[in-house]
Amino acid sequence: MLFYDAHVYAAEPPVINRTELLADSKNFLPVGDLSKQSLVIITPSTTKYEAFIRQAARYAPLAAFSFAALGSVVTQSQVILVVAERSELRSDILSRLRTYAAKGQTIVFCEIGGNSYSLPAGLSADIIHLRNPTKTKSAQRALAMSVFGGLPITSGKIKRSQTRLQYDDGQLKSWGLDVAKMTQKIDAIADEAMKEHATPGMVVMIVKNGAVLLEKAYGFHTYDNMQRTKSNDIFDLASVSKIAATTPLIMHLYETKKVQLDSTLGFYLPAARRSNKAKTSLRTVLLHEGGFEPYIPFYRDLKPGDVQRQSSATHQVQLADHAFLRNEYYEQIMWPKMLASPIKDAGKYVYSDISMYAMKEVAEKVTQEGIEPYLQKWLYSRIGMQTTGYNPRKRFPKDRLIPTENDTIFRNELLQGYVHDQGAAMANGVAGHAGLFASANDLAIYGQMLLNRGTYGGVRYFQSATVDLFTSRQSLTSRRGLGFDRYDMDTSKAYPSRLSNESVYGHTGFTGTCVWIDPKHQLVYIFLSNRVYPDVSNKLYDLNIRSRIQDAIYETINEAK
Known part of the structure; x- marks a missing residue:
C-alpha cells in the first residue's frame, strides 16, 4: 500500500x-x-x-x-x-x-x-x-x-x-510481512523487560501503510500481577506531550499566521520583556538552543503550608489523591522563576523542559484560551483521539489509568492518573513539556495524520509544508526538528534504533514511552510503559527495550523486500 x-x-x-x-x-x-x-x-x-x-x-x-x-x-x-x-x-x-x-x-x-x-x-x-x-x-x-x-x-x-486506520484482524492482508515472526521477536523482548523488572507492563502498537499490524498489551499494571494491562489503557506520556500537544498547537498557530518562528518570547509575552529571554526566538526555543536551564526542581522550594492533604478554598491544585497545592503557585512562583533563570551557552543544543513551558505560555497568550480546551476542540475531538488529554482522573475510571511512581519524596503516595512530572503537577497538571495522557490507539491516529502530511479522516489539519518543516532537521548543531526529536546521524548512537533511518522523527518520554514515525517505510511505532513504577529505574534503557523492538520491526520489513 x-x-x-x-x-x-x-x-x-x-x-x-x-x-x-x-x-x-x-x-x-x-x-x-x-x-x-x-x-x-x-x-x-x-x-x-x-x-x-x-x-x-x-x-x-x-x-x-x-x-x-x-x-x-x-x-x-x-x-x-x-x-x-x-x-x-x-x-x-x-x-x-x-x-x-x-x-x-x-x-x-x-x-x-x-x-x-x-x-x-x-x-x-x-x-x-x-x-x-x-x-x-x-x-x-x-x-x-x-x-x-x-x-x-x-x-x-x-x-x-x-x-x-485499518485494523488488521488477522484475516486482512499484511503486504508480505511475516507479522507472526515479528510478533514472536517482540514477545521475547517484552518478556525479558518484565522478567528483569524494567517495567511491569507495556503496550506495543505498529502501523504500516495505514494498517495496524500489531497492537498488543503485555504484563500487568503493577508487579503484584493483579490487573492485566490492556491495549486501550491510558498512560502518562511524559515528554511525548511535547510533540502530541504543544508542538502541534504551535504548528497550527504558525500556519494560521498567529505566530512567527523568528519572533521572540518578548514579543508574545509581556512578562518576558523584562527578562533575559526577551530576545529569544520561538525557533530557538523549539530547537532547545535558547540556553535555558534543562530542569528546575520546583518542588524542592515548597514551604510549610504550600501543600496540604485536603482540598480547601486556598488549596485547589490537586497533585495526587491526597496532595493539594496552594492556588496560583505556578503563576506567582514557578513561571517568574523560569523567566529569571540564567541563560547559558545560547545557540548550543541543551534539551530543556523550560523551553516547552515557555511555548505553552506563548500558545495560551495568542489563543487567549487554555491549551487543553483548545486542543480538545481543534484536534483531539475532531480526529478521534478519545483518550488524549490532561488530568485524566476527571474523565476516566481509575482502573484504566496506568500507575507510575510511588512518590515517597514529594506527594507521598502512589501516582495513578496524576502526572508523574513534579513541575507539570504543580502547574495544575497542564504543562507544555509533560502532563498529557493517552492510549496507544490515539497516538497511532496522530502518527498516521503526520505520515499523511496533515490529513486524516478526510479532514486537513496541517498543510503538508508545515509538517515537513517541523519534522525535518532544522538545526546545524543537533539532530532536532522544531519540537520533534529525530534520527541521529551519528550511527554509533543507534538512535532511536540501530536500523532506523534519516526520515524518522518522534519523541521519547521519561515514564518509558516513545512514538517514532518513519515516512520512508510509512511506519508508526508506539511503545507505552510505566518503567518508573514503583520507583524510577534505568533498566528499560540498560536493556535497550524500545530500540530493540523497533529493530525487530525493521528486520521484518527488510526480510520482506
Missing part, C-alpha cells in the same frame, strides 16, 4: 473488502470530522453485533442500543447507524427510521448478509445503504471500517477511499 499526495490509501496487494456502498446520494461516507456529528448505533442485539460496535468505537465515541431499549439519545444524535439483517427490521423500527429521517437525521443502514440491492420497503431514497453479504464477525468489522474509512470500498458501483 502506497500513500499518495491525494491523501488516500491504495493497497498492494489489494485488501479484500466485500462491503458494497449501494446508496449515498449526499456523499456522506466515509464519516468525516467527528466533532460535527454525534453518532449512535441501533441494532436488534448489541451482543450479536458486538464486533461491529467494538470496531466502530475505535474510530468515534458512540453509544449502542438494542431495538428493545431505544433511548432519547437516539433522537438527539445527528447520525444513526442501523446495524441489522434486513429481516430484523420490524415494521415499528422502519416507522421510527422514517421519523428520524424526516427530522433531518442521517440514517446509515449497515446491512449484514442478504443479496438485495434495494432499500427495505418504506425507507426514503436518501438513506445511506451499505451491505456486506456474509454474516461473520469479520464482515461486521469490515462493514464498520468501511463506514469510517478504515477500509476502501472497491466492490460495486460506488467507490470510496481509505481515510483512516
